[in-house]
Amino acid sequence: MSEQPTTPTETQRASADYFTGVAWVTSLVKASDGTDCSVGEVTFEPGARNNWHSHPSGQILVVTMGTGLYQERGQPARVLRPGDAVSIALGVVHWHGATATSLFTHYAINPGASKGVVDWGAPVTDDEYRAAQP
């Protein structure tokens, strides 16, 4: 069994509980019994970022548009551009989002989705965010 090809539908605004600023999420692939892997596309408006968080089975980001930031707890932030990919091991606390001056879009690939997709922590403060700018 495999799913039909799907075209993205119903872009949703990311929850203000877990994001600072405006971000949009489009589900491309829901986790199925066949792959247990979900895929979404996330666009952050300038200044937007998600809270500190980690993933029970890890996550892969593939950047498709704009300029973004990725930071692991205790590490300097890294700038992400189209074509960049990040493989995030399970349990690593981090955040990602747009720079203050650019839109930013990435695919978010969630293997092992049946174990849960994300464990949310605190918002990235304005000070943390400012310090992360390139």
Place this chain on the structure above:
Amino acid sequence: MSEQPTTPTETQRASADYFTGVAWVTSLVKASDGTDCSVGEVTFEPGARNNWHSHPSGQILVVTMGTGLYQERGQPARVLRPGDAVSIALGVVHWHGATATSLFTHYAINPGASKGVVDWGAPVTDDEYRAAQP
């Protein structure tokens, strides 16, 4: 531990043992202990397609350019366009590739990569390929 962001390097021509026509493969993410999921980008020139095959842990395709075809054994072919995604369950025998008149690019997402990525079968014959055209 997580890997550094990576920019694609060393695009390789897909093996003539498993592809008909010219296709190009760029590795974006190698399977790591953290996610056990690899991601590649594949571009098929017009007329190119891979052999019949299946995946030990399934595979997800996300289309980014052009017009392509996806066919499961015994099913009609489906046309794929940018934004389409296909979730392919483990063991499902299928092929994918460009139409006869279009380039075609997709991401190939391989969860559970440590169980192996692909089991190859016979080439898609010219008759099978002609019958699949939209």
